[in-house]
Amino acid sequence: MALRQTPLTLLARALHNTPVAASDAVRRWRSDPARLRLLLEARLPQPLRRVSRPRVDSAGPGAAPEDASSIRRRVEELAAREQTVAAGAQLLRLTPDDPYLALLQARVLRAAGSLTEARDRAHDAARAKGRPARAARHLRDTLSNELELLTPGPLPTTGAPSYTSVVGTPGRILHVVTNSLPLTRAGYTIRTQELVAAQRALGLDAQVVTRLGYPVTVGHLTAGAFDRVGTVPYHRLLPLTPLPAHPVAALRAHATALEGFVRSTRPALLHAATNHLNGRVAHEVARRTGLAFAYEVRGFLEDSWLARHGDQPGAPATDNYLRTREVETWVMHQADLVTTLGDAMRVEIIDRGVNPDRVVVVPNGVDSRFLDSDDDGSVVRARLGIRPDEFTVGLISTFFDHEGIPTLIEAVSLLARDGLPMRLLLVGDGPQRESLERQIASSGVASTALLPGWVPFDEIPSWYAALDVFCVPRIRSRVTELVSPLKPIEAMAMRRPLLASDVGGLREVIEPSGGGLLVAPDDPEAWANALREAHSDEGARRRWGDSGHAWVARHRTWTAVAEIDRAAYERLGAT
Missing domain, CATH: 1.25.40 (Serine Threonine Protein Phosphatase 5, Tetratricopeptide repeat)
Known part of the structure; x- marks a missing residue:
């Protein structure tokens, strides 16, 4: 159980965490x-x-x-x-x-x-x-x-680390991640929560440990060493000493702290999730303890970076891009098991020389609160001032460049100029928010667009239900061709019809599910035409919604997804 958060407890935590917070702030300021x-x-x-x-x-x-x-x-x-x-x-x-x-x-x-x-x-x-x-x-x-x-190879060490084997506890899986709920909310942290909860429901003793210093390093000075969200236990590595100033030394300290935690908890397998920093630390600890090591590729870090630098000449030839790709690939090769989100990602990993027998697709999923919801969105719409007869389109997302939200704004603006106004609901926040607000103000849709920011996690189904059409207007880039996002799966579970960019990461969801329509990416006119079609054909919207819901219920529950992991763990002798 977590400690009761009395004022004295919070003060003790703040004092404990001050060296980490201060050293992290100094490092960031100097850098x-x-x-x-x-x-x-x-x-x-x-x-x-x-x-x-x-x-x-x-x-x-x-x-x-x-x-x-x-x-x-x-x-x-x-x-x-x-x-x-x-x-x-x-x-x-x-x-x-x-x-x-x-x-x-x-x-x-x-x-x-x-x-x-x-x-x-x-x-x-x-x-x-x-x-x-x-x-x-x-x-x-x-x-x-x-x-x-960014140099591939075992983590540089100082001194002589111990290589004493750990006898793992069958069925105990330790997930090594960057951040987590309840303090960071994103697709990454939601996947961790839902996947680990489903694994625990299947009888695995799955637990989570976050990176060294988190969440103090993101501003939570009174964080404790343990959180529980639902059934999922989250462990924090919060040392009394300052964090090392330089990245390599900090990674060594992370490995040392994780090793100590592993020796005390004795998991049977270390399951690290993107990125290579988590992977290298988990791999090093696996080497020292003799435990199995799995690496979960949730995205390709270098291609996410490239998507933010599309206007920069020569970006694919930079050493940041090439070396990040190289070190990520090295981690994949070291793992006993590589899991990833979709078929396109699996092909990419195999193309990098990883043994196909060790690469398993463990896709995104949903839980019953989406599949079984009967929420019609009326409460959210009333709160926002959206009339029942107003056609409402939008999304729930972190506002990154590769999400392509400007294309959707321009499409709605084109329709408004053609005499077909509709409400635009953009739920979330992120680096693009300010530029999106400026675009909305200048494109003539400020009176019909809403940007409520992030909404409470428990309310998410109601916000999906408030939309007549869920849109995924991602740009065409390597990252969107490869990576399948979580939000379209949740939207289909809520019977929301989808309009999605015709890119690989979305095509492999829309085509088999029949849950919506694929639209040319980066093309506001094509998106305006697709929105017009969806607006005029209520029967098509109903068919898309029902088809997507049925497909998700058959193939994409978190229970079904966790079964894939459990079978892979069993092959490694970890259960």
């Missing part, structure tokens, strides 16, 4: 102050955040002259947001003798994925004197460690 500012800003309630992102257009030709400090600040913020093309353009406005020029060039190169070149530029900047040189030395050291971290 990239602008990124830390953005991180802190993102944790504020939406009304308290800055109204807009850096205004690059205000600094274009003909604009009033600016002092160098304002330009430097803009470069730092653009680099921190990974808007590297705009950041590079701003760099050209600084004079060649600006004392911060080399440091800022290194920051932009880092954001652009050119880590080796960024390290070398930071090294040049560190030869000078004064404040820029001190910051450059910190950046150079950080980049050197990041490059070492």
